Amino acid sequence: MNRATLDPENRILYGDSLQAPPGYRFDAGVATTFSLDFETALAVPVSLALFAADNREEILQHPIALLEGAERISGRLAVFAEAGQIHAGLAQQSRLCSLLEKVIVEVQAPGEGSFHPKIWALRFKPLDQDGDDLLRVLVLSRNLTRDRSWDIAVRLDGRRTRQPKAHNRPLYALLSALPDLAVSPAPDEQRALTMELAEDMRFAEWALPDACEKFEFAVNGLGGRPWQPPECTRIGVVSPFCDDAALSMLAGKARRSAEVLISRSDQLACIAAETIDDFEYVAVMDEMAEREDGEEAVSSALEGLHAKIIVAEHNWDTGLTLGSGNATTPAFISGRNVEFFITFTGKTSKLGSIETILGESGFGRLTRAFIPGELAAADASERAAERVLLIARRALARGCLSIRCEADATWGPGNWRMSLVPPAGGIALADINRVRVWPITRGEGHARDAQASLEAGEALDLGVVPLADVTRFLAIEMKERATGQSILFSTGLPIEGLPAERDAAIMRSVINDRKTFLRYLRLLLTALGDPFAAALAVGGSGSGAGWAIAVADDEPLLEELVRALCAKDGRLNAVDRLMTRLTESNTEGADPIPEEFRILWQTFRAVLEESGNGE
Numbered sequence: 001m002n003r004a005t006l007d008p009e010n011r012i013l014y015g016d017s018l019q020a021p022p023g024y025r026f027d028a029g030v031a032t033t034f035s036l037d038f039e040t041a042l043a044v045p046v047s048l049a050l051f052a053a054d055n056r057e058e059i060l061q062h063p064i065a066l067l068e069g070a071e072r073i074s075g076r077l078a079v080f081a082e083a084g085q086i087h088a089g090l091a092q093q094s095r096l097c098s099l100l101e102k103v104i105v106e107v108q109a110p111g112e113g114s115f116h117p118k119i120w121a122l123r124f125k126p127l128d129q130d131g132d133d134l135l136r137v138l139v140l141s142r143n144l145t146r147d148r149s150w151d152i153a154v155r156l157d158g159r160r161t162r163q164p165k166a167h168n169r170p171l172y173a174l175l176s177a178l179p180d181l182a183v184s185p186a187p188d189e190q191r192a193l194t195m196e197l198a199e200d201m202r203f204a205e206w207a208l209p210d211a212c213e214k215f216e217f218a219v220n221g222l223g224g225r226p227w228q229p230p231e232c233t234r235i236g237v238v239s240p241f242c243d244d245a246a247l248s249m250l251a252g253k254a255r256r257s258a259e260v261l262i263s264r265s266d267q268l269a270c271i272a273a274e275t276i277d278d279f280e281y282v283a284v285m286d287e288m289a290e291r292e293d294g295e296e297a298v299s300s301a302l303e304g305l306h307a308k309i310i311v312a313e314h315n316w317d318t319g320l321t322l323g324s325g326n327a328t329t330p331a332f333i334s335g336r337n338v339e340f341f342i343t344f345t346g347k348t349s350k351l352g353s354i355e356t357i358l359g360e361s362g363f364g365r366l367t368r369a370f371i372p373g374e375l376a377a378a379d380a381s382e383r384a385a386e387r388v389l390l391i392a393r394r395a396l397a398r399g400c401l402s403i404r405c406e407a408d409a410t411w412g413p414g415n416w417r418m419s420l421v422p423p424a425g426g427i428a429l430a431d432i433n434r435v436r437v438w439p440i441t442r443g444e445g446h447a448r449d450a451q452a453s454l455e456a457g458e459a460l461d462l463g464v465v466p467l468a469d470v471t472r473f474l475a476i477e478m479k480e481r482a483t484g485q486s487i488l489f490s491t492g493l494p495i496e497g498l499p500a501e502r503d504a505a506i507m508r509s510v511i512n513d514r515k516t517f518l519r520y521l522r523l524l525l526t527a528l529g530d531p532f533a534a535a536l537a538v539g540g541s542g543s544g545a546g547w548a549i550a551v552a553d554d555e556p557l558l559e560e561l562v563r564a565l566c567a568k569d570g571r572l573n574a575v576d577r578l579m580t581r582l583t584e585s586n587t588e589g590a591d592p593i594p595e596e597f598r599i600l601w602q603t604f605r606a607v608l609e610e611s612g613n614g615e
Contacts (some may be wrong), residue, residue: 015059017120017138018044023126024134025049025529026072030175030197031079032117032193032340036144037087037598038097038440038473038490041079041104044144045069048077048122050523051531056146063096063510064411064520065538071574078190079144080105082115083183083395087170088475088490092443095506098471100254104492105190107181108398113336117219118142118324121175121197127529132159135204137171138215139323139342141308149240149306150285150366152322154342158206166207170217172202177222181338183399184494185251210285211350218323220331221338228332228529229253229321229343232312235506236260236354237279238363239327240305242267244275246327251278253312259354262367263327265375273372283367309363311354318348320357329457385485388431392478395427396454397491403472405497408464416470418462420450426457434479437462440490441469447477468505470498504548504581508592511582517592518557524574525560527567557597572608575601 020026026048034299043059046069059065083106109115119360120138134159142151163171175198179186186194208215218227228249235254237247242263251258261279268282276282285305310321323341327329331339344351358364367486377605408417420437429435438444439462446463453460462474472495479486499505523537564571579601582593 014142014153015016015043015047016046017153018122019052019531020048020124020529021134021157023128023529025127026122027076027125028123028193028197029073029077030121030178030194031077031144032081032115032119032174032178033079033144034082034114034116034118035085035087036079036081036104037146038093038100040146041562042066042070042094042096042098043277044105045073045077049073051535052064053155062538063094063384064516064523065534066094066096067099067507068520068523070096070103074099074102075189076193077103078105078178078194079103080107080115080178080181081144082106083108083399084255084393084489084491086473086490086492088440088477088488090444090475090488093440093473095441095468095471095509097440097473097505099503101472101492105178105182105186106184106393106397106492108183109336109338110181110223111221111334111336111338113221113330113334113338114203115181116324116331116337117174119171119174119340121171121201129366129445133200134513135159135200137201137204137206139340141306141322141324147304147306149304152307152309154322156208158204160200160203161205162203166205167216168202170219170340172198173222174219174338175201178369179217183397194382197415209344211352212344212346215342215344218341218343219339220325220335220341224335226332226335227341229310229312229319230314231255231312233260234313234318234354236309236311236358237327238262238305238309238358238537240264240267240308241326241328242271243328244272245329246332247271247275248278250310250327250357251275251334255600260311260358260364262305262358262363263370265370266378268370269373269377274371276370283364283366284338284370285366286368307363309358311352311357313348315591317345318351318353318357320344320346359530365539381483382485385480388480389478389485389487392429393476393487393489394431395429397489400427401491403462403474403493404459404494405470405495405499407499408508411464414467414505415464415469417464418470420453420460420462420474420493422454422457422459426455426459429455431481432478433481434477434486436477439463439465439471440473440475441465441471444475450476464474464503466500467499468509471497472500501584504584507578507581511578511592513590513592514594517582517594520578521557521575521597522560524578525557525571528569528571540547558600561600565604565607566613572604576605576608579605 009540043056046059046065047071049069107115118140122136124134137156139154143233220226231253233256236259258279261282265284270294312319321343325339330337402421404419404421408415436447437450438447452458473490475490477488485520526533526537
């Protein structure tokens with residue numbers, strides 16, 4: 001880390017930060033986020049276990065990569081997100097989204113604020129089984145969504161030592177608290193995984209950037225006095241959301257001057273003039289700079305502000321704080337929000353000053369001066385409607401609803417009836433005049449009006465769906481009475497009667513012909529830790545490989561099977577699971593497994609059984 005740390009030209013791709021370093025493979029991970037969308041969450045396992053791509057859309061074009069990514073991280077990844085903050089759409093979602101049921105855990109802040117931290121705790125194992133595990137922590141300002149705003153990220157790599165490190169206590173405190181914040185009991189597997197990684201992080205020794213002499217983690221919202229920046233000589237603040245109390249507190253930390261405040265126009269419009277005057281220079285993102293080159297925005301351009309930064313100078317040192325917390329009362333004063341920060345400290349001559357970090361040579365090149373009155377403050381009725389919708393969203397997402405699933409042969413075998421079950425006393429939805437609900441795998445065309453059933457505490461029929469469409473994720477649309485303002489979100493509910501063969505049915509819906517089966521088979525036979533070969537197998541790109549043409553379906557597989565058998569690295573066990581699940585799932589439609597391969601596989605299966613399943 002140096003003076004160019006926050007130079008907009010320095011970019012970190014999300015997928016690259018998640019991918020295992022050369023010679024290692026992904027072993028376990030825990031992530032936290034305020035919000036997420038299904039498409040981004042589906043792409044993450046591919047980046048962790050297979051290959052990185054230049055953008056999310058490349059990954060989403062390859063269902064077999066999404067399927068295998070979900071298979072490889074099963075039981076080894078947990079993502080904790082604010083309950084009710086999963087993005088939803090009107091169109092039906094991919095059936096593969098249901099595989100995220102084993103990954104996503106919805107939680108709530110203990111202080112009735114927002115669960116807002118954005119971190120990743122990752123563990124990678126060496127491919128040759130020799131040497132130490134590699135640990136990684138990412139501290140981010142962004143959520144697990146497709147948002148194109150300017151964000152900031154920190155990546156630290158390290159290894160587990162024999163002694164716990166005092167500076168890791170806040171990181172350990174957050175991770176170890178996660179299972180108990182779940183709105184529904186966290187599955188035992190995810191609880192054990194999270195506690196195991198929390199313990200690893202407690203013992204971790206991290207490699208610091210060159211310009212940093214020390215660092216500290218901090219967590220707010222788990223009890224105790226909220227962390228705030230220490231007193232300093234000068235301070236600069238970047239925060240997309242803000243309020244008067246927090247801005248006054250931050251400005252008051254500087255004995256000499258509060259130099260810079262960078263925020264959003266709609267937020268600054270709500271701040272008192274006296275508070276604005278506490279800062280020497282107040283800026284917003286420059287619309288032209290957001291487009292990077294002054295041209296019309298394109299799909300790859302970054303727009304808007306989401307980064308949170310505090311730069312504090314004290315004598316000859318600079319403290320650079322990054323993380324999830326906005327300059328708001330819940331983040332820094334009341335401590336109602338759960339937030340996570342990292343602060344680096346180094347000599348100003350090396351780490352940088354407020355001018356070099358937030359000025360024209362750094363992040364400031366993306367900004368322009370704020371003009372008071374350029375944007376009107378939000379109408380009071382709009383803010384009131386947002387509050388009504390937030391209360392109703394939390395009421396529906398925080399553990400009071402469930403789904404009941406029952407076999408229904410009315411429309412033929414293999415169909416299941418889904419019902420939404422509210423608590424016996426119903427749910428009060430004050431000032432809400434419409435609630436619609438549908439399974440995300442079916443889309444808006446299958447929406448049911450739900451308000452009467454929810455308020456009366458009566459089960460609501462969600463319709464009959466094929467087995468592969470059974471899901472615990474529902475889309476919920478609500479409308480506020482006074483203004484007509486509406487929200488659309490998704491939440492995952494406890495489900496009773498989920499068929500054990502549902503996941504196999506999803507797999508069969510993706511691997512539905514011989515061509516797809518052979519491509520998937522080649523992906524399974526790809527050597528572990530070879531992202532280029534994995535991208536090639538799915539016909540995609542990875543690690544800068546560019547687009548590739550999938551290998552021909554009739555290319556002999558015997559040599560690849562023999563190599564995997566000799567390696568004894570679990571690849572043939574994955575093939576065996578594939579064969580079993582495709583055979584046991586719904587047999588409607590053409591068999592995707594070539595008969596020639598079934599015969600060949602019997603020989604390898606016999607060898608696996610004789611050698612103890614290849615382990």
